[in-house]
Amino acid sequence: MSTYRAIPPHTKEEAEAAFAHGTREQIRDALLGITYYVDDWQWVQTACLDWLERADSSLRWTAIQCLGHLATFHHRLDLAIVLPALQAHLSDTTLVSVFNDTFEDIASSIEDTTYFEEHWDELPQEIKETLIEGGTFNSRGKHVRKRNFYPGRGGETQGQGSRDHELVDHLKHHYPAPSSHDWQEYYDEQGRLLRLNLEDLELGRLPAELWHFTSLQELDLSGNHLSSVPNELGQLLNLERLALSQNEFSSVPNELGQLLNLQELYLGENQLSSLSGELYQLINLQRLDLSANQLSSVPAELGQFSDLLALFLDNNQLKSVPAELGHLTNLRTLFLGQNRLSSLPTELGQLVHLDWLDVAENQIRTLPAELGQLVHLQRLNVAKNQLRSLPAELGQLVHLHTLK
Secondary structure, three states, X not given: OOOOOOOOOOOHHHHHHHHHHOOHHHHHHHHHHHHHHOOOXXXXXXXXXXXXXXXXXXXXXXXXXXXXXHHHHHOOOOHHHHHHHHHOOOOXXXXXXXXXXXXXXXXXXXXXXXHHHHOHHHOOHHHHHHHHHOOOEOOOXXXXXXXXXXXXXXXXXXXXXXXXXXXXXXXXXXXXXXXXXOOOOEEOOOOOEEEEEOOOOOOXXXXXXXXXXXXXOEEEOOOOOOOOOOHHHHHOOOOOEEEOOOOOOOOOOHHHHHOOOOOEEEOOOOOOOOOOHHHHHOXXXXXXXXXXXXXXXXXXXXXXXXXXXXXXXXXXXXXOOOHHHHHOOOOOEEEOOOOOOOOOOHHXXXXXXXXXXXXXXXOOOOOOHHHHHOOOOOEEEOOOOOOOOOOHHHHHOOOOOEEO
8 A cells, every 4th residue: 555755855966966967766755855945946946947847758758747846835936938938838738737736736826827828729728718707717717806796696695795797697698799709797695697708799879778787796798889878887995806998988088087996098009199197096006007099198197106017108109108107016917119219217216026028129228237136037029129238237137037
């Protein structure tokens, strides 16, 4: 009868010694030992990938398993490196079960939503299924904020919950959608509607039924023909995610200023030429998408969003960006590509948590040396500018793995 054998902790030095001179079992124990006990996740990731490429099948199994454990225990992986490396070995049928477990670990533990969205078509099916079943992505690879949602009818069919179900059924009847449409109707345990997807229904105005869904937290209205919203939108005070991308807005609706709990706002691919003051009342925003509009400038007030994690201003007509963007010290992702920028403010060097900066396809001639202060930067895209050299300070970016 087999017995459980605990894996002893390993330091880097002990693991390196095992890698150099150890037996197969000692190498296996070292990989597992550093995964659980070494805090430097990037060093552990590199060790696992190294053994994935040069080991026999049994140690490849352990290396793959450890990458899944690394995701689970540290919630960190460089997906741009790890996933292609894993997928290169998918043809090995002896590794199928460990791949399934590792892909599920990655999807459950890593929150690199930008990577998942941009590489959706390339992701292994196990990752897609886990992300969809977990409620963080829809079937087309669009990120939706994970909440305690219940598909279908929820636990109660009395009161407001029952009323919400009736109104959703009414919507489906009066706004027919293709059979492939995912309504994403999710409810809480009392049957109150929390999420609804009205994307691509060719709506020119919003149905009155919406204003009854006062518990609604997520609403997707992308891909319609909306140019305004009624005052009643402000009644949806529990909204945390609102998608208005791919519509016909020429200005930010004033009504948005009442949605003080909003954390994610998507206004990409509209016709915005300016930003209204009401937008800056949304002090809890964490993700703001203003890409693919007609903005020629953005005001300094944009720097007030102290909780912002991701800001998308790419594909506009910006000639400059305000120095106040440097106040967004929690920012992780900043996209400024496909504009008319000739320079970047030195204050961007204050964004010490930034891990992705994209300024491609502009007219930038020099980069500020202060970018060398972005100690967590992993991806930097400066392609298709007018640069003749890069500042030496970029050499300080020890985590940078992608430079274009």
